[in-house]
Amino acid sequence: MPEEMKRNIVLMGAPGSGKGTQGAILSEKLGIKAFSMGDILRNVATGETKEAKKVKALIDKGNMVPDKLAIRLMEQELFKPENQKGFILDGFPRELSQAKALDKALNSRKYAKLHMDIDLVLLLQVPDDYVIERIIGRYQCAKCKSLYHEKYKHPQVFGICDECGGKEFTRRADDTYETVVSRLRTFRRVTAPVIPYYEMKGLLVCVDGTGPIDVVSEKIRKIVGY
Numbered sequence: 001m002p003e004e005m006k007r008n009i010v011l012m013g014a015p016g017s018g019k020g021t022q023g024a025i026l027s028e029k030l031g032i033k034a035f036s037m038g039d040i041l042r043n044v045a046t047g048e049t050k051e052a053k054k055v056k057a058l059i060d061k062g063n064m065v066p067d068k069l070a071i072r073l074m075e076q077e078l079f080k081p082e083n084q085k086g087f088i089l090d091g092f093p094r095e096l097s098q099a100k101a102l103d104k105a106l107n108s109r110k111y112a113k114l115h116m117d118i119d120l121v122l123l124l125q126v127p128d129d130y131v132i133e134r135i136i137g138r139y140q141c142a143k144c145k146s147l148y149h150e151k152y153k154h155p156q157v158f159g160i161c162d163e164c165g166g167k168e169f170t171r172r173a174d175d176t177y178e179t180v181v182s183r184l185r186t187f188r189r190v191t192a193p194v195i196p197y198y199e200m201k202g203l204l205v206c207v208d209g210t211g212p213i214d215v216v217s218e219k220i221r222k223i224v225g226y
């Protein structure tokens, strides 16, 4: 892979900014893994260790995992040999304290030779009303989970899933106006302070996240340099 290519990447953006989708595309193109804290927690929770049981209990109760534990689990994952060629973090760090703790872990003497420092922080920018429209309009096939949108992407034959021919569609219970607005507020209060932190380190690049998926991923491709 070219020397100048970015390989340790943090993806930031409000809920509904498309960072999960773009993270998956980047992951495939670069051949490196994309993680969210949720993925890691669910993965850990399937184990049999004491820690696994603790994490499972927290998830089941819907509680937040304490910072210290979150960082330790993230660290364990990132330093696995198969992830040392690069990583994409989707929605993590979620708050400033996590960003600082992550830097500390990545720069620790134990890992000094591995070049695990963050190379690039991509911020997907989308206006609030765009996010709200994107989220509250989406629905999915009850059978194969294919995603549709009541304004942008109906099935080609109305009421019949393009992928599996299913005729039943569902919506996620938390895709309501109230929930989206509350998640946007939380993003601004909790996560937005991470943005100037990375900006001061010279790592932040903002990307306009509105528009079709392939247009956004092309902008990201140029920045990442693959």
Ligand SMILES: [Zn+2]
Residues within 6 Å of the ligand: 141, 142, 143, 144, 145, 146, 161, 162, 163, 164, 165, 166
């Ligand atoms: Zn379907």
